[in-house]
Amino acid sequence: xxxxxxxxxxxxxxxxxxxxxxxxxxxxxxxxxxxxxxxxxxxxxxxxxxxxxxxxxxxxxxxxxxxxxxxxxxxxxxxxxxxxxxxxxxxxxxxxxxxxxxxxxxxxxxxxx
Amino acid sequence: xxxxxxxxxxxxxxxxxxxxxxxxxxxxxxxxxxxxxxxxxxxxxxxxxxxxxxxxxxxxxxxxxxxxxxxxxxxxxxxxxxxxxxxxxxxxxxxxxxxxxxxxxxxxxxxxx
Numbered sequence: 001x002x003x004x005x006x007x008x009x010x011x012x013x014x015x016x017x018x019x020x021x022x023x024x025x026x027x028x029x030x031x032x033x034x035x036x037x038x039x040x041x042x043x044x045x046x047x048x049x050x051x052x053x054x055x056x057x058x059x060x061x062x063x064x065x066x067x068x069x070x071x072x073x074x075x076x077x078x079x080x081x082x083x084x085x086x087x088x089x090x091x092x093x094x095x096x097x098x099x100x101x102x103x104x105x106x107x108x109x110x111x112x113x
Numbered sequence: 114x115x116x117x118x119x120x121x122x123x124x125x126x127x128x129x130x131x132x133x134x135x136x137x138x139x140x141x142x143x144x145x146x147x148x149x150x151x152x153x154x155x156x157x158x159x160x161x162x163x164x165x166x167x168x169x170x171x172x173x174x175x176x177x178x179x180x181x182x183x184x185x186x187x188x189x190x191x192x193x194x195x196x197x198x199x200x201x202x203x204x205x206x207x208x209x210x211x212x213x214x215x216x217x218x219x220x221x222x223x224x225x226x
Contacts, residue, residue, distance in 0.1 A: 031212050033213075033214075040122075040218065040219075041218060042119075042202060042216045042217060042218040042219050043157070043202065043214075043216045044216075045213060045214070048212075048213060050212060058213065090156060090157070094212060096208075099144075099145050099164075099208050099212075100145075101147045101149075101159040101162055102147075102149075102157075102159075102204075102214060104156040104157050104158070105156060106155075106156050107156055
């Protein structure tokens with residue numbers, strides 16, 4: 001089992017460029033999440049998908065969109081990158097909603113110049 | 114929504130000493146409380162968790178206590194070792210909130226040899 005796989009690991013964008021962060025899990029989990037991590041601010045939820053076919057906003061959704069492509073895959077899209085989106089992005093999944101721990105991917109370090 | 118406060122933000126101890134990290138939460142519906150360890154440049158990983166029907170849980174040198182009445186829970190690490198140096202995050206969640214985890218801002222633990 002690979003667990004949660006994120007690509008790419010690193011990315012540098014210019015302001016206004018777009019990109020999609022990919023995430024896939026092989027644990028047959030129903031719920032998937034995207035978090036961003038900034039220094040001193042912990043982990044903040046961007047979007048989540050409680051089950052296949054559903055997505056919803058988290059704490060900091062502005063500037064992002066998501067797609068739950070199937071049960072395994074949950075992608076995060078930045079349509080027009082801004083320097084404020086420079087961060088480390090983590091995808092995570094969990095089994096029993098709200099009652100099991102998160103399994104995190106290795107993260108994507110994004111820099112927007 | 115849920116609010117989780119974590120203290121202290123930094124903690125430095127001598128090898129062999131104990132370390133205690135405390136978290137408080139606001140939503141009485143929260144009933145699952147995981148703790149994650151994040152080493153530098155790595156993803157957060159679960160180290161221990163506790164559910165609301167339990168007051169204390171131990172796993173070798175790590176223990177977690179929960180006081181539902183006061184809405185606080187704590188992580189205790191005994192006989193600390195240099196490899197315990199990391200950032201520790203507490204989280205609170207409930208199955209009534211789409212499984213969304215609310216994280217504390219993290220505690221940077223440094224264990225000095």
